Amino acid sequence: MNKKKICIIGLGYIGLPTAAMFATHGHKIIGVDINKKIVDALNMGEITIEEPYLDKMVKAAVLSGNLRASYKTEEADVFIIAVGTPVNEDKTANMDAVIQAAESIVPVLREGNIVILESTSPPGTVNNLLCPILAKSGLDIGEQVLVAHCPERVLPGRILLELVENNKLIGGINQKSSEAVKELYSTFVKGEIYLTDATTAEMCKLMENTFRDVNIALANELALLCEDLGINAWDVIQLSNKHPRVNLHQPGPGVGGHCIAVDPWFIVEKSPELSRIIRLSRQINDEMPRYVYKKSRKIMGPGHKKITILGVTYKPNVDDIRESPILKLIEYFEDDGDIELAAYDPHVAELPYKASNLYEAASGSHLVILAVHHDQFKRVDFRKLASVMAAPNVLDTRNFWDENTVTASGLSYYLLGNGKTGIAITKE
Numbered sequence: 230m231n232k233k234k235i236c237i238i239g240l241g242y243i244g245l246p247t248a249a250m251f252a253t254h255g256h257k258i259i260g261v262d263i264n265k266k267i268v269d270a271l272n273m274g275e276i277t278i279e280e281p282y283l284d285k286m287v288k289a290a291v292l293s294g295n296l297r298a299s300y301k302t303e304e305a306d307v308f309i310i311a312v313g314t315p316v317n318e319d320k321t322a323n324m325d326a327v328i329q330a331a332e333s334i335v336p337v338l339r340e341g342n343i344v345i346l347e348s349t350s351p352p353g354t355v356n357n358l359l360c361p362i363l364a365k366s367g368l369d370i371g372e373q374v375l376v377a378h379c380p381e382r383v384l385p386g387r388i389l390l391e392l393v394e395n396n397k398l399i400g401g402i403n404q405k406s407s408e409a410v411k412e413l414y415s416t417f418v419k420g421e422i423y424l425t426d427a428t429t430a431e432m433c434k435l436m437e438n439t440f441r442d443v444n445i446a447l448a449n450e451l452a453l454l455c456e457d458l459g460i461n462a463w464d465v466i467q468l469s470n471k472h473p474r475v476n477l478h479q480p481g482p483g484v485g486g487h488c489i490a491v492d493p494w495f496i497v498e499k500s501p502e503l504s505r506i507i508r509l510s511r512q513i514n515d516e517m518p519r520y521v522y523k524k525s526r527k528i529m530g531p532g533h534k535k536i537t538i539l540g541v542t543y544k545p546n547v548d549d550i551r552e553s554p555i556l557k558l559i560e561y562f563e564d565d566g567d568i569e570l571a572a573y574d575p576h577v578a579e580l581p582y583k584a585s586n587l588y589e590a591a592s593g594s595h596l597v598i599l600a601v602h603h604d605q606f607k608r609v610d611f612r613k614l615a616s617v618m619a620a621p622n623v624l625d626t627r628n629f630w631d632e633n634t635v636t637a638s639g640l641s642y643y644l645l646g647n648g649k650t651g652i653a654i655t656k657e
């Protein structure tokens with residue numbers, strides 16, 4: 230296809246990789262962001278987030294002259310909105326950034342332009358929010374300007390790979406829009422491209438993440454049930470998943486990130502009375518940090534004061550702490566007042582409880598909680614860990630460590646979801 234000038238508004242976890250991808254495939258990209266740090270860094274070929282290979286790709290794109298950053302939306306052939314859509318206190322979608330981005334396009338919108346919304350949004354956003362704003366340009370939306378929702382579906386940690394290989398959904402406001410946007414993404418997408426309408430695409434994106442949230446809630450409920458019934462949930466999961474049509478997910482200390490912990494609420498917002506499983510699943514997952522807190526307190530003996538938390542990000546091998554359930558867990562301990570906290574995360578430089586390595590963080594601790602299973606934590610020297618701790622307790626919330634290796638080093642091993650250890654708190 231013809232090389233396009235594309236203005237990508239929002240240079241976060243989705244906008245920046247998308248910008249780099251289009252730029253390295255020959256298009257001219259202007260990345261727009263209100264954050265000075267991001268704009269300045271990008272213009273020097275640098276990035277402010279951690280994502281495998283993104284730094285190299287961005288550098289190459291900037292050096293080629295195909296990618297630059299700006300604070301201002303400029304005239305272009307295509308506009309892609311990839312700004313954040315956080316959830317408000319009342320669990321409704323905060324669409325401020327989308328509105329601002331759309332408004333910034335209006336003065337530079339021309340006949341023949343394409344406008345794409347990538348940001349995850351409540352069903353109806355394209356038709357009822359985006360198009361009316363774009364119509365302020367005086368142009369015929371759908372005829373002179375083509376519009377579509379193309380939900381991003383890439384997994385942090387695998388973004389560049391998944392941008393290319395995943396199937397892509399394109400929900401145009403009409404067939405013309407869908408076809409034009411399909412041609413654009415065909416530049417680099419190797420997966421199948423499926424066309425639908427805008428509202429269906431919005432709902433698909435939300436249901437994909439809701440599917441995962443509901444399944445994780447089921448796994449978390451299983452963990453609590455097993456602790457209550459004296460069974461090991463991880464055995465149940467492993468053996469049940471031998472069934473060809475069963476795929477139980479993994480329990481853990483909660484669900485975080487800007488996607489799965491947020492998106493189900495966008496459905497609840499639209500139909501609160503009908504969204505029963507969806508809301509309950511959110512609640513179950515949100516209660517997990519408190520459960521881990523209570524279990525930890527139960528493991529700790531009298532006079533035990535210091536706890537070390539390993540990993541604070543919302544999931545392993547990323548630097549993202551948005552909506553991380555581990556921050557909630559930390560808050561519970563902080564509220565206690567009598568706990569001395571340490572936390573260590575090799576991916577997060579700025580932590581309130583600073584320690585330069587795991588053993589320094591664990592020194593003098595009565596309990597170490599493995600909260601996030603970063604690859605680095607596979608290589609723990611458990612003998613060394615036992616030697617620096619004041620009491621030898623570890624709580625593995627992810628079934629990440631091998632029980633025999635841990636106990637052989639003189640540590641007591643507790644596993645979230647394992648009711649065989651007799652530390653159940655569900656009966657309280």
Ligand code: SAJ
Nearest residue numbers: 381382383384437438478479481484485486488489543544
């Ligand atoms: N988690 C569990 N148990 C599991 C799986 C995950 O507790 O069995 C927790 C993780 O620890 C983490 C959270 O869930 O706290 C979410 O992690 P994730 O890896 O499941 O997903 P995200 O949020 O990084 O990315 C998701 C992906 N969606 C789906 O897999 C359906 C991704 O494809 C989306 O593009 C992304 O949301 C998004 O941007 O919406």
